[in-house]
Amino acid sequence: MNEKILYGYSALFDKPNDVLKAAKSIAEKGFEKYDVNTPYPLHGMNKAMKLKPSKLGYVSLIVGLSGALAAILTMWWMNAVDYPIVYGGKPYFSFPAYIPVVFEVTVLSASIATVLTMLFIFFKFPNNSHPLQGTDYLKQVSSDKYGIIILADDKKFNEEEIESLFKELNAVTISPIYWDNEEINHKHKIFEPKFVIFLIAVAILNSGAVYFVYNKLLYMQPFNWMMNQQRQNVQQKSLIYSDGFGMRKPVEGTIARGHLPYQFVGNPDLAGEKLINPIPVSKASLKLGQEKFDTYCSPCHDYHGTGQSRLRGQFPNPPSLHSDKVRNWSDGRIFAVITEGQNVMPSYSTQLTEDERWAVINYIRVLQRAMNAKESDLK
Numbered sequence: 001m002n003e004k005i006l007y008g009y010s011a012l013f014d015k016p017n018d019v020l021k022a023a024k025s026i027a028e029k030g031f032e033k034y035d036v037n038t039p040y041p042l043h044g045m046n047k048a049m050k051l052k053p054s055k056l057g058y059v060s061l062i063v064g065l066s067g068a069l070a071a072i073l074t075m076w077w078m079n080a081v082d083y084p085i086v087y088g089g090k091p092y093f094s095f096p097a098y099i100p101v102v103f104e105v106t107v108l109s110a111s112i113a114t115v116l117t118m119l120f121i122f123f124k125f126p127n128n129s130h131p132l133q134g135t136d137y138l139k140q141v142s143s144d145k146y147g148i149i150i151l152a153d154d155k156k157f158n159e160e161e162i163e164s165l166f167k168e169l170n171a172v173t174i175s176p177i178y179w180d181n182e183e184i185n186h187k188h189k190i191f192e193p194k195f196v197i198f199l200i201a202v203a204i205l206n207s208g209a210v211y212f213v214y215n216k217l218l219y220m221q222p223f224n225w226m227m228n229q230q231r232q233n234v235q236q237k238s239l240i241y242s243d244g245f246g247m248r249k250p251v252e253g254t255i256a257r258g259h260l261p262y263q264f265v266g267n268p269d270l271a272g273e274k275l276i277n278p279i280p281v282s283k284a285s286l287k288l289g290q291e292k293f294d295t296y297c298s299p300c301h302d303y304h305g306t307g308q309s310r311l312r313g314q315f316p317n318p319p320s321l322h323s324d325k326v327r328n329w330s331d332g333r334i335f336a337v338i339t340e341g342q343n344v345m346p347s348y349s350t351q352l353t354e355d356e357r358w359a360v361i362n363y364i365r366v367l368q369r370a371m372n373a374k375e376s377d378l379k
């Protein structure tokens, strides 16, 4: 194939005003497939060429919003539907915690979509050749000339007419531009094995060099005075104490300030007899009790105390809290169970303060009354 295929007709102008005027009259004549090339952006060119705003923004908007929606749905599905876990009594679907992720995913998807759309749809990647590449025209317009090219596939394309139009518009050079035959018949050069291997080699060399320089050659320990100080780590042996244990227990008989030790260890019935609930029933204490019950007790005892555990058999189901036994227990007796645990149920004395334990008991009483409502309660 030696026949040349015409790509378009190009004209070069000396002055920016000339090319602006030319672009304007070409647009007015109804040409659609033409382009202007200038060494720097010209004010008013968009208007002269009657260019519409780029559609790329819509792609960014739609993909960005879809990314945000996908992030919200994913987190909602994972946290509220598929694997709900109570974190510190917060709701499963807790939007404030999702904002950073939603923001990041929105920005990430919008920017990736923008770049990929630009590359693959607007620039027709992997094609990286263009008939203007290497032409004298392109050299001139990247130096000090202003060019216009009308493409051969424009509906109104006609060589003679365009030539006379360009002359009329004060063009200094007018020349046809042809497709490069070799370029047309060649597969995408970007996939040539030599080039691909070269790219991979550059990537490996670069990352290796960066790794070496930053992690070996120039490595500086950040805050080394903290990293290298003497200290006793958890579970580590100590040379100071004769028993060799690094983790020490408080001296026997230690009593924390403002705290009386529990006096009924191993004797829940006595606790039931002697202890009196000091927390009055109020809206606030019931709310606190409900919060703590839902967080610490409901995984096993269920939100209503029925004993239908959410642990799906991974821990023995507890008995109902609505049995006559528990309903007839005094508050102090239940306090003993929460404080010391009972058989397989562990103690909750480290998770709940004493006041919180009493508030939980008040709330259990509410559940019990609700489940065994009397005629008079309904009035």
Ligand code: HEC
Residues within 6 Å of the ligand: 293, 296, 297, 298, 299, 300, 301, 315, 316, 317, 318, 319, 320, 321, 323, 325, 326, 334, 337, 338, 342, 343, 344, 345, 346, 348, 360
């Ligand atoms: C890890 C699961 C689990 C959690 C969490 C749990 N319990 Fe229990 N609870 C049990 C089991 C199992 C039993 C039955 C123990 C036994 O065999 O005596 C039980 C027994 C009880 C009993 C005695 C019931 C009876 O009939 O003897 C009370 C009262 C009780 N729990 C209250 C609570 C409260 C209040 C909380 C929250 C602070 C709580 N439990 C948290 C598993 C749990």
